[in-house]
Amino acid sequence: MSIDLAHTPATAARAAEPLLDIRHLAVRYRTNDGHIDAVRDVSLTIGRGEKVAIVGESGSGKSTTAHAIVHLLPNAAETHADSILFDGIDLATASRAQLRRVRGARIGLVPQDPIVSLNPVKKIGAQVAETLIVHGLADRKSAAYRAVDALEKAGLPEPELRAQQYPHELSGGMRQRVLIAIAIIASPELIIADEPTSALDVTVQRQILDHIDLLAAETGTSVLLITHDLGVAADRADRIVVMNQGEIVEQGTPAEVLGSPTHAYTRALIAAAPSLNAAGQVERVLEVLDPDVAARVFGGRAGEPFVARSRLPGAADATLAPAVLSARNLVKDFALPRASGGGTQRAVDDVSFDIPRGQTFALVGESGSGKSTTARLVLRLAEATSGTIELDGRDITRASGAELRGLRRRIQLVHQNPYASLNPRLTVEQIVADPLVAFGLGSRADRRRRAAELVDVVALPRTALGRRASELSGGQRQRVAIARALALNPDLLVLDEPVSALDVSIQAQILGLLSSLQSSLGLSYLFISHDLAVVRQIAHRVGVMRLGELVETGDVEQVFSASAHPYTRALLDAIPGAHASGAPVIGR
Amino acid sequence: MTRYIAFRLLQAVGVLWAAYTVSFLVLYALPGDPASLLAGPDATDVSPEQLDAIRAQYGLDRPLIVQYFDQLLHLLRGDLGTSISSGRPVTDIIGEAIGPTAQIAATGLALALVFGAGLAIAATYTRHRALGQFLLALPPLGVAIPAFWFALLLLQWFSFAIPIFPAMGDKGPTSIVLPALTLALPTGATIAQLLSKSLVTTLREPYIDTAWAKGAGRVRIHFAHALRNAALPALTMAGLLIGQLLAGTVVTETVFSRPGIGRVTASAVGAQDIPVVQGVVVFAAVVFVLANLLVDLIYPLLDPRIRVGRSPLTPRGITPKTELTGARP
C-alpha cells in the first residue's frame, strides 16, 4: 500500500490539527407545521486520514450534519455554526465561490441512492470528468482519460466501455462505483459517504464499502461515513459517533462504543442491531402473550374467529401433518414485453420447501432472487406456471373463486412497506376489521371489539383505533398490518420483508412481537428477507434463493454455522459487524 | 433505427386513418340529417323531393359503410370532396388558406417558445424569492384569459387607442404582430407552466445534488444538467401544443378578419359545410401527426433511455400531475 505524497502533511503543526473541525452546528428546518431542529448542537472533528462513522436512525440528524458541512441542504434549512473549519477555511462563513472551490475538489460526496444520483441523459465518462472540468483541473481531453482511470480505481470493470454508456445501462452497484469515481477523481482530502449502500444488495454493499476503505487507505483520505447500521460502522470506522434526536450522544472507538457504551440510547441501539445480534452478542427476552388474552382473542377457529374451538391456541394437534404448507417444484415464468423481443423469463425455478407447523421458514436472497415472487405464488396472488402448493395436505395450486377466497382465511400477508400497505382513507379500526367485513363475520359490535383486542395484542394504544394510518409512524403502521393479518385467526402468515423499511430499534420491536405471537399462538411464518442477520433471529429453517433457484435449505443453525454452499457463505460473510465481534456464533 | 422510423411512420398513417374515421362518424353518422344540413341552415322550406335530390347528388342515399369507403378512396387520391357553399374542391380551399395561417402560427409559436421558456427559466433561476413567485404566477393567468378577449384588448390598445398595428387584414408584416401575440398567449403560458413545473421538479432530483457536490456553478447546474432533463416532458406535448395553436386560429382570424384555416373553419361551421369541416379536421390531424413524428425523431437524440415500441401518440412523461395543473390545452 503506497501513501500519496501529496497528502503527507507538510508540517507537524498542521498534522496535529484536525482536517475538519465543526463547532456547535445547529440546523433547523422550516415546515408548514412549524420548525424542526434536525441538528441541535453538534461538535465534531475528523483528523487527517481518520475514518469517522456517524451512526443514527432516521431523523437523528446524521445526514443533515454531513450535508451541512458542504452547504448542500434544501432551502428550508437554516444553518448556524460557530465554525466549520476545513483545513483553515471556515465553511460556515465561506462565500458561495469559496464553497464551490471546496466541493468536489477537496471534499467528495458519495450520495445515498445510486439509482437516481446520476444525470440520466449524460454519459458516465462526462459525468465523472465534470468534477475536473468545473475546477479547471484538466482540459476536456485529459479529463476524459482521467475519468476512465477514476472509474477503474473505483473498481468498475471495463472502464473505457462504461465511460461511453448512460446510467440506465448500469446496475445499481455499478452506478455506486461511478459515484465513488466522481467523489475521488479530484483526490479530495475528505470523502463524505452518506449511506452509500443502503439501497444495494448485501454482497454488493460489502464490495463497495471494502473499496472505499481501500481507496482511503491508499491515499490517506479522511472518510466521514454516515450509516444506520452499527455493524457497518463497527467494521469500517476508527471512531464511531452515535447521534440521536439531533445530538451526539456518544463517541469513541468501535471497541469503546460497542464494548462499554455509556449512554442508554447506544445500549438500546446495540441491543437492536440485527447484525450484531446475528453474531450472538445480544440475547433478547421474549414477552409471551398472557394466556388469558391468547384464549380470549385467538380462541376461535381458524378463519372463524367468532366461533369457539375446543383446543387452546398454541397447543399442538398431533393429528396434523408436520408441515402446514408444502411447495413442490414451483416454477414461475414472466412474459417479457414484446418490445424487447418477447419470450419469457424464469423468476422462480423448481423451488420446493415445507413450512413447519408453528415455526418459521425463511426465504433469503438478494434482489431478483425470486423470493417475493415465491411468496406471491404461495399466497395465490400470482399463478404458478407449474408445480403444486399444498395447505394441510390439500392441493390449492389451482383453487379459484370461493375456494380461493376461503384460502385467505388461512393464509394472511404482511407487506414490506407499511407506508404503502394501509388504505390511507380508513381508520385503524376499519383497517383491522376489514378482513372480517370482507367475509361478513360477526356483528358490527363484535368486529369493533375484536379490532380493539387485536390493537391491544400488537401493543398499540386504544387511541390509535380512531386514527388514520397517515398519522402513525412506520413501526406503528406495521403493527396495524400485523393486527389486520391476525384478524381472521389464520394459521400461516406470509411476512414479506416485514422489517426492511424500518429503523433498527423498530425492527427489533416488530421482530420481538412476531416471535412472541408465534410462541403464544403457534402461528407458522413464511418469512421473506434479504437480511440474513434478521433471519438469524427469527427463523427455524432457512432457504437461500439465488436467481430463481433454491440453492440451499436447512435448519438455521446448520445454514449459519456450517453452510456448504459458497453463495450462502458469501452472503454470511457480507453481514456487517463480523469484524467487530470477536464472539463466536452461538445457537439460539 | 430504420425499424424505429418505419414503425413510427406506420403508426402515423394509422392515426390519420383513425382520425378520418372519427370525423366521418361525427359528421355523417351522428343522429341528424346530413342532407338537410347540406341544404343549408336557412333552408326550412325544402321539399322532401329536393332533399332526395341532394342525397342522390352527394351519394347519401347509399349505405353508410359504402359512403365511408368511397370517401376513403377519394382521400387516398388526395381528394377531400367539394365545398357545399362554394362548390370548390376542399383541398383548394385549405391549400389557399395554409399560407396566411402558417405566417401567424409560426410567428406565434416562436413568440410562445421564447417567452414561455424564458419565463420558466427566469422564474426558476432567480435567487429572488418574491420575483420567482411572481413569475410563476403569470402562466396560470395566461391560461385563463379567453383568447378572443385578449385579441380584442390588443385591438383596443394598439389599433384604436394607440394606432400602431392595423386592426384587420393581412397587409404587411405589421398585420402579423397582433394575431401572432393572440396565438402565442395560451400556448406560451402552457409552455411556461409545463417547463417551470418540470424545472422545479428536476432541480430537486438527487443527480442535481451530485452536480452541486462536484462544485458546479449555478449556470452549469441550470443549463447543463436541469434544462435538458426538464425539457423532455414538455417536448412530448409539442403535438398537442401545435394542435392548440391551429385551433386558436379560428378565433384569432375571426377577430382580426384575416384569411386562413381558422376563417375557413368558422365560416364552414356557420354554413354547416360538412366536407370543408371534415377537411379541416383531417388537416389538423395531419399537422398533429407530423409534429409528433418530428418529436419522435428528435427524442432519442435527447434522451438515451428512449424505448422502442411506444405509441407516438402517448405523450411520454405525462403524469396526471402535469395534466392536472391546467397545462392541458
Place this chain on the structure above:
Amino acid sequence: MTETAALVAERPPRSDEDETFASTASDRFADASRNRANPSRSARGGLRRLRRIATRHPGALLAALWIALILLSAFAPALFSGQDPLDGVPADKMQPPSAAHWFGTDQVGRDLFTRVVHGSALTLQAAVIAVAIGLVVGSLLGLLAGFIGSWVDDVIMRIADVLLAIPSLLLSLALITALGFGTINVAIAVGLSSVAAVARIMRSEVIRVRSGVFVEAAFASGNRWSRVLFRHVLPNSIGPVLVLAALEFGTAILAVSALSFLGYGAQPPAPEWGSLVSTGRDFMATAWWLTALPGAVIALTVLSANRLSRALDNEGRRSR
C-alpha cells in the same frame, strides 16, 4: 442500439424489496420530524383544516368566494341586480361604467352588469353540462381501462389517442356542425371533446391507486373485487376527480364562451358571456367596457376555477 437499451430497461415485474430502506427514507424522516415538531398539531377537525387551507392559500379562498358568487348569480340573479337584462332605457345608451351602471350600458341602453349577471346562468349551465358529460363518460371509460386492463385498456386508450390528435376546439366545431347551434349543443360538443383527456387522466389515476400495495393487501385479506373497487380503489380516486372537475369547469367555460363568441351558442338578445363580448366588438372604438368587462368576468372565473383545482390538488397530495 436503442433496442439493447430496451432490453436492459425492461425487466420482468420485480418488487422493490431491497430498495425499501432507501425508498422509504423520506417517510421515516417524516415520522421522526413529526415526533419532534411542536405538538400543537394534535388539534384537528374539518374547521381547522379549512382554516389552514385558507391561511395557506389566501388566493384559493378568494377563488372559492368568486366561484360561489358566480354560482349564486346563476341561480338568483335578482339578488345582484334589480334591472331587466333584455329591456333597455334608450336614453341611457352607451354610458361608461358609473355608480348607477357598474359595467356601463350597451347600444340600446341595457345595463351591462345586469346582462352579465343574468348571462352567468346560460354560461354556467352549459359549462356544468359539459363537465358532467366529459367527467361521467370520461371517468367511466378511464375506470374501465384502468381497472380491467388488457385489451379493454388497449381499445379505449387507442381511441382516446386518436381523439387527442384532433384539437378539442376543432372537434367541438365538428360536433356543432353535426348537431346544430344552440347553448345545449355547444355544451354537449364541449363535453364530448373533453372525454378523451378525462379518460386518460382517470385511467392513470386508477392505475396508480390500483397498483398501490394496500389494494393488494385488500385482495390478500379476502375481499371480493367489487369490494376492493368500491371500498379501496374508488375512495382514493375521488380527490383527483374533484381536482379534475374544477379544472374542467374552467376549461369548459373558456370553450363555451369561445364558441358563443363565434356565434354558435346562445343567440342575441339572450345574454351569454361569450356573445356579450362578441356584440361589444362592433363598438370597440367607442365603448371599451362592452368587451373588456364581460371578458374580465370570464377570465376571473376561469382563473378561480384553475386556482381552486390547484389548491385541492395540493391538499390532496398532502393528506395522501
